[in-house]
Amino acid sequence: MPDYVLTEEPLQFGEGGRLFGILTLPSMPPRNAQKLPVFVYLSAGLLHRVGPYRLHVCLARELAQMGFSSLRVDLAGRGDSPQRPGLTNGQSVAADFEEILGVLESRLGRLPLVLAGLCAGANAAISLTLQEPRVIGMVLLDPICFPDDGFRARTTVMKYTNPAEYIAWLKRGEYVAWLKRRFKALTRGEKQEDDDSADAVTFQDLPTREQLRAAFESIRGREGWVLSVFTRAALRHYNQAGQLARVLAVDGHQQFCTELFWPQAEHTFMLELHRRRLIEEIKTWAGNYIRP
């Protein structure tokens, strides 16, 4: 579809045209178009290519104005791409990625890539970065992280020192239910539930700490950049700016990584003001690839 600054093209590709995505191209490719990476947005959980609250669409179109091409894709089993029966999630994502590489190469040539994703999409980006040397950048929204030495202490402090939390708790009347639960637990001698226990995640493969570090080291080796953003949904495993850098201990982390902690933002960037801020951050970060 034509626009003043960009065009968009629906693509059905891969074996039997099973994968669906939309390719966004700048109408006037910049002079260095052959060097600029293509952004690939990986599905956020089960959400389709549009992304949470249309994040992928807005990003693709704003980045096109800077000269970047993008592919927002439905991984198999999401949106308009049917499942791959008999494969694990990891195998399916890897097979999808082979086909994504194929279609991008046939349409645009062999260009470097930036992988972007939220949650499961971010974790898939980490795994795929390890497999594919063409990946020179990652935009990770709420990816996996691991606790550092001070994590538990910070969690406790945050839990018990935020007056707003008490006020909201009282306002919501949750204290009555809490007192009832405590009373029951005490009379039955039950142990209090661990609030920090993680939910079971079945539709994604979580990278290990070694894989996470290796992905970051790969990007450093390829002279690329990484942007990581953690929202309040990450509080179970991330609670301080700089934690990821400490956990990974990758040499030169600050030179190629931007790490943001936005506890005020929801996991899916529900508020428009946060989406707008995120898009501006990503555009600024993407400027790394344009600067000489």
Add this chain to the structure above:
Amino acid sequence: MIEAFFFGPSNQQVFAIYHPPAGGSGQVLTVICPPLFWEYMRTQLALRELAISLAERGQHVLRLDYRGTGDSFGDLGEVAISDWVEDIARAVREGRDLSGSSVVRLLGVRAGALLACRSAGASSDVQRLVLWDPVLDGAGYLQVLRRIQVAMLEHNLFLSRAERREAMHEYAGHRLSERMFEEFRLLDASAYSSVPKSKLHVVSTSPEAGFPVAGVPQDLTRFACNWENVSNLMMPKLVLERLSACLIMS
């Protein structure tokens, strides 16, 4: 195999996906008018399943994204109800051209039901409108959007005062234009009453759900849709089966 495309004037293009009927020939075209905002995200997968099921049963199906939503062009802050009503009319024309079908049915989901009825009105082009949990009127829906926003802000203890103030201008996570507010407020039950009763069929998931026009057939298929939940995707198989049956029956 689906066919995805953009249609409409170059600066207002609408994205649509066409599902051809199994076997290649079908008499009926169903255009799916999705819900709005977070409900659009929650139902995307379910409405795709429904489209596949209808196509397997011999219907042409067209799914569209209204301007400023999904993959269509435009920003939400630039569009309003009248644009979306026009998008549905254009999608019907596009679907008829594509399929060669003269029998058109619309499925309207939530606020999409209001839009579908406003678009079809008394037009003879549309033979039947099936409405899934129709929103009763635009003003009430704005209140729901506001309620969701307030709940979202109440539960977020990390927002600064400035952010909280700014976010109060949003409705369920979206900034809406003045034109959108005005047109939402004007979108009342007359959208439903302008359609001949004989063309309407309502599928509700809650026994409390009302419909402003008396004498319209209303099926109850219990499912905890909880439309004010903003996060979980839904796949209400029984509701989809019921909708499919309503859209298939001759």
